[in-house]
Amino acid sequence: MSRIEWSDYACSGLYDELLTEGGVPREAALELCRYLASLSAQEVAELKSAAEVAIQVMGITFTVYSDGNMIDRAWPFDIVPRIIPLAEWQRVEAGLKQRVHALNLFIDDLYHDQRIIKDGVFPAELLEQSVNFRPQCVGVSPPHGIWAHICGSDLVRDKDGTIYVLEDNLRIPSGVSYMLENRNVMKRVMPEMFETGRIMPVDDYPAQLYDMLAAMSPRPGDVPSIAIMTPGIYNSAYFEHAYLAQQMGVDLVEGSDLIVGTDDCVYMRTIDGLKRVDVIYRRVDDLFIDPEAFNPESMLGVRGLMRAWRAGNVALCNAPGAGVADDKVVYAFVPKIIKYYLGEEAIVPNVPSYLCMYDEDRRYVLDNLDKLVVKPANESGGYGMLVGPHSTAGQRAEFADRIKADPRNYMAQPTLMLSAAPTLCAEGIEPRHVDLRPFILSSGSDTYVTTGGLTRVALVKGSLVVNSSQGGGSKDTWIVDTEGA
Amino acid sequence: MLSRVAENLYWLGRYLERAEDTARLIQVSRHVMLDFPGAAVMGWSSLINITGSHELFDEHYGKRDEASVLAFLCADRRYGGSIVSALAAARENLRTTREVMPREVWEEINQLYHSVTEQVSRGIAMRRMDGFLKSVIRGCQTVTGMIIGTLSHTPARTFIGIGCYLERADMTTRTLDVRSANLLPRTPGDLTPFENLQWMGVLKSLSAYQMYRQQMRHRVRGPDVVAFILKDHLFPRSINRCLMDLHRNMYSLPRNGEACAVVTALQNRLESVDAGWLAGSADDLHRFVDDLQVGIGEIHDVIKSTWFAGVDEPAPVIST
Numbered sequence: 001m002s003r004i005e006w007s008d009y010a011c012s013g014l015y016d017e018l019l020t021e022g023g024v025p026r027e028a029a030l031e032l033c034r035y036l037a038s039l040s041a042q043e044v045a046e047l048k049s050a051a052e053v054a055i056q057v058m059g060i061t062f063t064v065y066s067d068g069n070m071i072d073r074a075w076p077f078d079i080v081p082r083i084i085p086l087a088e089w090q091r092v093e094a095g096l097k098q099r100v101h102a103l104n105l106f107i108d109d110l111y112h113d114q115r116i117i118k119d120g121v122f123p124a125e126l127l128e129q130s131v132n133f134r135p136q137c138v139g140v141s142p143p144h145g146i147w148a149h150i151c152g153s154d155l156v157r158d159k160d161g162t163i164y165v166l167e168d169n170l171r172i173p174s175g176v177s178y179m180l181e182n183r184n185v186m187k188r189v190m191p192e193m194f195e196t197g198r199i200m201p202v203d204d205y206p207a208q209l210y211d212m213l214a215a216m217s218p219r220p221g222d223v224p225s226i227a228i229m230t231p232g233i234y235n236s237a238y239f240e241h242a243y244l245a246q247q248m249g250v251d252l253v254e255g256s257d258l259i260v261g262t263d264d265c266v267y268m269r270t271i272d273g274l275k276r277v278d279v280i281y282r283r284v285d286d287l288f289i290d291p292e293a294f295n296p297e298s299m300l301g302v303r304g305l306m307r308a309w310r311a312g313n314v315a316l317c318n319a320p321g322a323g324v325a326d327d328k329v330v331y332a333f334v335p336k337i338i339k340y341y342l343g344e345e346a347i348v349p350n351v352p353s354y355l356c357m358y359d360e361d362r363r364y365v366l367d368n369l370d371k372l373v374v375k376p377a378n379e380s381g382g383y384g385m386l387v388g389p390h391s392t393a394g395q396r397a398e399f400a401d402r403i404k405a406d407p408r409n410y411m412a413q414p415t416l417m418l419s420a421a422p423t424l425c426a427e428g429i430e431p432r433h434v435d436l437r438p439f440i441l442s443s444g445s446d447t448y449v450t451t452g453g454l455t456r457v458a459l460v461k462g463s464l465v466v467n468s469s470q471g472g473g474s475k476d477t478w479i480v481d482t483e484g485a
Numbered sequence: 486m487l488s489r490v491a492e493n494l495y496w497l498g499r500y501l502e503r504a505e506d507t508a509r510l511i512q513v514s515r516h517v518m519l520d521f522p523g524a525a526v527m528g529w530s531s532l533i534n535i536t537g538s539h540e541l542f543d544e545h546y547g548k549r550d551e552a553s554v555l556a557f558l559c560a561d562r563r564y565g566g567s568i569v570s571a572l573a574a575a576r577e578n579l580r581t582t583r584e585v586m587p588r589e590v591w592e593e594i595n596q597l598y599h600s601v602t603e604q605v606s607r608g609i610a611m612r613r614m615d616g617f618l619k620s621v622i623r624g625c626q627t628v629t630g631m632i633i634g635t636l637s638h639t640p641a642r643t644f645i646g647i648g649c650y651l652e653r654a655d656m657t658t659r660t661l662d663v664r665s666a667n668l669l670p671r672t673p674g675d676l677t678p679f680e681n682l683q684w685m686g687v688l689k690s691l692s693a694y695q696m697y698r699q700q701m702r703h704r705v706r707g708p709d710v711v712a713f714i715l716k717d718h719l720f721p722r723s724i725n726r727c728l729m730d731l732h733r734n735m736y737s738l739p740r741n742g743e744a745c746a747v748v749t750a751l752q753n754r755l756e757s758v759d760a761g762w763l764a765g766s767a768d769d770l771h772r773f774v775d776d777l778q779v780g781i782g783e784i785h786d787v788i789k790s791t792w793f794a795g796v797d798e799p800a801p802v803i804s805t
Contacts, residue, residue: 242583242584246584251487252584253487254489257488257489269794271491271640271739271740271792272739
């Protein structure tokens with residue numbers, strides 16, 4: 001490990017989150033860059049190992065499968081934080097609130113009158129072919145009209161500094177526990193940076209989440225009984241499920257812990273007997289939550305849960321069927337959706353998108369596969385994608401066939417030159433590509449956005465894939481108030 | 486507390502105790518047998534009988550010699566009561582209940598499991614056997630100590646305790662049954678030195694020898710040993726003491742009436758039995774131990790139906 005010399009830091013041709021071209025720190029990152037440059041090589045190495053020890057001691061893990069075995073791996077973490085100035089963040093925050101508000105109106109409309117289709121803004125055939133539309137949800141009115149209570153939107157920054165929304169995760173977005181734990185690690189290893197009070201705190205998320213969930217209770221007035229429903233210890237996000245349950249002081253349940261009574265209410269089996277459950281933060285995919293309504297083979301679900309939900313006896317967060325708006329093809333319509341429901345222009349733009357269902361767009365995509373990123377509508381975790389500039393002719397031919405066979409299922413976007421942030425690598429400090437996943441909580445009366453979010457970093461040189469399942473890591477994210485400086 | 490979590494903690498307690506008791510049993514058996522090698526073959530065979538695993542053992546091993554019995558009881562994953570299997574099961578039960586347990590307990594069990602697995606996979610030479618068994622006992626005691634010292638007196642702790650005391654009572658009945666089988670019938674007071682050694686072996690299998698000497702204050706005699714193991718109120722591994730501790734733990738739980746009554750009924754049977762009479766007849770002792778085993782099974786069943794209610798038999802709804 002060597003000392004950090006910003007004059008040697010080579011980051012040309014892309015937007016760097018901390019420094020401008022030529023190695024000059026941005027205003028919000030000035031203090032951090034000075035601090036890091038003041039450290040000896042020995043101190044840099046100590047900082048890195050202190051973070052590794054903290055992660056091990058705190059037991060921050062994620063789960064991967066290998067040869068049929070489950071392994072808890074230490075969470076890959078980089079000690080150099082990513083910094084966003086408060087003023088810029090406030091604009092992004094307003095954009096996310098606007099976006100999620102519109103998406104909730106859109107989902108509610110799709111399961112009721114479908115005005116947006118009747119008014120010719122959203123094509124009926126897209127809905128007909130959507131794999132995430134749940135006919136079982138038609139006509140249901142969840143409390144306050146909220147379907148996507150918890151949204152994780154992925155943001156990226158292009159070469160010119162523009163922040164785009166890359167996708168919205170409305171089903172069961174994960175990662176928020178790592179956002180919280182990353183901050184805890186940083187406070188342990190770099191306490192002096194937090195003494196100025198200019199780094200905005202992130203730790204009220206569990207309290208905000210609890211309040212939002214409590215507001216969904218069908219029995220207002222009582223202390224609501226809230227549970228997080230997990231697929232179990234073999235799920236890759238089990239750490240997060242257990243973490244959030246612990247932080248909020250609610251029960252962590254599996255499907256087999258719950259039972260729906262003849263009164264269509266949900267109960268959990270406790271040593272005191274059956275105890276009514278008012279709100280379930282479900283971390284199980286909606287197709288598996290109720291073998292009676294969906295997949296009859298599901299061992300993870302609770303028979304009758306949908307009955308109880310439709311009767312209004314339990315709140316499910318996110319609501320089943322919310323995923324209809326979590327689709328990379330629907331994504332392309334979000335600016336129009338915002339305009340239609342709110343009469344506003346999108347504050348944070350979408351990445352320009354080509355929908356293969358349209359002849360003209362498809363022709364363009366097929367002619368430019370080497371320049372585009374092609375995504376299937378319903379995959380997550382970065383699977384099933386074609387990254388044009390990094391692809392082989394064979395892969396492109398395969399994708400061309402797939403697109404022609406099922407055009408509705410594919411969309412394409414120009415390959416963005418994702419922004420980078422300085423990252424402590426084996427060879428020293430180097431730029432690595434990053435994205436950002438903030439989390440948005442909607443209760444109907446209030447919308448809360450995390451302060452920053454989870455910054456994910458592609459640890460492999462040149463890689464654009466930030467998913468932890470594919471060699472990604474993460475950084476702490478600092479929203480810094482430069483006004484008081 | 487969720488029924489599933491309670492059930493996992495109960496099994497955590499049982500498996501942790503099973504690993505420790507098995508290690509104790511092997512350790513003491515070796516010491517006793519070293520004193521009279523002539524009885525060795527019979528002795529190793531009796532260990533298989535104590536653990537009630539003869540069918541599985543005979544299916545996989547040719548003869549009941551020291552090496553086979555030790556490999557089976559320490560390291561055979563096909564046998565759920567082996568030290569390795571019991572620790573693996575304890576760890577799995579804790580894995581799903583990590584959120585209610587102090588983090589260091591998880592780390593300790595995890596470490597114990599990995600260290601035992603590693604030693605077993607390298608093979609345990611006979612001269613290192615004692616060290617291995619000591620490390621298992623010490624590891625289990627460390628975990629137990631951490632639980633006692635750091636886990637609040639919530640139902641989590643109660644269910645671990647219940648599992649532990651029930652398993653201990655079960656192991657004690659088995660030990661008494663098998664170890665005394667070839668000693669009876671004898672005339673009380675009329676002991677050869679050899680018998681005296683064997684009764685000492687029974688006590689030592691339960692780590693009871695020293696406490697027996699302190700409390701009974703006279704030489705080792707069959708009826709006294711039987712009475713001590715069955716009825717003593719003070720020795721932590723006597724069946725009566727296990728049932729007292731079990732009852733005390735259950736009493737703090739909701740809806741404990743039926744379960745406590747089942748335990749009390751078994752205690753009454755213990756208190757009223759004539760130990761001298763049992764020590765006089767192998768058949769009578771064996772029959773009585775059988776009764777105790779049935780009683781322990783009933784306690785398990787009532788624990789299960791009261792607090793871990795199965796899918797088809799929902800527990801009563803509590804008003805909130």
